[in-house]
Amino acid sequence: MKFFDYKFTFVGIFFFIATILLLMFHTYKQKELHSFLDLQTKEAKHRYDGITLFPKDTSTFMFNYLINKPEVIDIFKYAYEANDDDKAIVRDKLYKYLEPIYIEFKKYNIQQLHFHLPNNDSFLRFHKPSKFGDNLSNVRATVAYTNKHKVYVEGFEEGRIFNGYRFVFPLFDEKKKHIGSVEISHSMKSFKNTYQRAFKNIGLDILIDKEVVKNKVFETEPTHYEPSIINNNFMHQKTMIMSEKVEHASESIKNLEEIKLKMKMYEDFSIAIDHKKHKGVVSFIAIHNPITHKYIAYAVSFERSDYLGYFYDEKSREIKYILFVVLLLTLVLYFAIKFNKELGKKVYMDSMMEIYNRRFFEAYLSESCKKQKRNDTYLSLIMFDVDHFKNINDTYGHDVGDTALQLLSKVVKEHTRQTDVFARWGGEEFMLLLDVSLVDTQRVAENLRLSIEECTRDYDGVPEFTCSFGVISLEGIMSLDEAFKEVDSKLYEAKETGRNKVVV
Secondary structure, three states: OOHHHHHHHHHHHHHHHHHHHHHHHHHHHHHHHHHHHHHHHHHHHHHHHHHHHHHHHHHHHHHHHHHHOOOHHHHHHOOOOOOOHHHHHHHHHHHHHHHHHHHHHHHHOEEEEEEEEOOOEEEEEOOOOOOOOOOOOOOOHHHHHHHHHHHOEEEOOOOOOOEEEEEEEEEOOOOOOOEEEEEEEEEEHHHHHHHHHHHEEEEEEEEEEHHHHHHOOOOOOHHHEEEEEOOOOOEEEEOOOHHHHHHHHHHHHHHHHHHHHHHHHOOOOEEEEEOOOOEEEEEEEEEOOOOOOEEEEEEEEEOOOOHHHHHHHHHHHHHHHHHHHHHHHHHHHHHHHHHHHHHHHHEEEEEEEEEEHHHHHHHHHHHHHHHHHHOOOEEEEEEEOOOOOOHHHHHOOOEEEEEEHHHHHHHHHHHHOOOOOOEEOOOEEEEEEEEEOOHHHHHHHHHHHHHHHHHHHOOOOOOOOOEEEEEOOOOOOOOOHHHHHHHHHHHHHHOOOHHHHEEE
């Protein structure tokens, strides 16, 4: 088989090595990316937790200095035990007294000022005064907890109309009797605005679990929500205009199964976006109810990242470098083997006839004889030469003599197997080693004799010539010298008894 028949093997080697190295490189870069994204998730979590201090301070100030004072307590303390008519009077007084304060504090992102009775009935919603009397026990865990344990509660919680960051304070009269609670809450829109003022280059959106909206929001209020671009199992509050940064990022990752699965498990995680217009990180921070501890929403933020731009550019460069190095090494290996093959041809091959030379044949025959003795298999040897070859050279010249030998080589190759070893012994003498019986070897020799005679008879440019053959079995032969002497004697006998014959 010619060396160049192996070119597809080298292509395979290139792709195999390149694949292995690229897989290793990809694994390494993914670990690097995951470490970076884990850090981004932690930073997003710290940002979210830190920004909640702003609404807490505002709500605490409003409660301590404007609500939890005798004028307000003296109005509200009669509400729980009053009849419906008296409740309406109390509600009206309370609304008129606090309305200016509520309007003023809306400038500071207060969304709701909501009073509740001790049994968790809604008494007065300043953002929707006409909606009251509904019991919040099963829908507002923070209110139920505050009224039951008479303690302050804070955190993100879903609502009957809007969701928000809620601060619920217990209320007591002058005798320390529990008279209900009041909630001061900040809308997610205001929370988002505060967040983006603090972190100018980071967009934020809040996504609410669709089932939460379905189960908690008043039947008349779902129009305030629309499905999220990222995951249709979550809802986006319409009043929160989506950040342009988050909107662009959302289009790049919408409806990815990997994200849906993580959001279903309420994991905190970050996703890298490799987009020519917005390379960056989208972080998902799970939000839970402070009382039930059930996860109900996600804070989704997008931050542009120079590191990611460098990371993906570097990764692309390194992939090209790996492919270049593998290609270079494959080519070096290819030409090294080719050179070694060509060198081997010079050492072991007869360049003119493109068959093995005597040096190779002696070494190969030695090994074959050892195997034959171990395995007890057939091994036979043919030695032949061209009859009156000197006359061809003297009459027609050495060029024609060389052509005659090349034709001889072609005929022998066509009439023997690839497993048969054909070699030039010297001048016009040749050896042929076969792993068949003596009878079959004699048949091969006779076939070669006839084929050579017939071919040269019809071949233009070469005078007709014949060959004489000696054939032996190597069974019982003790040494190479013995084998060579015996087969040479058989050839000599063929030549002495008329030539153009096979002697066994």
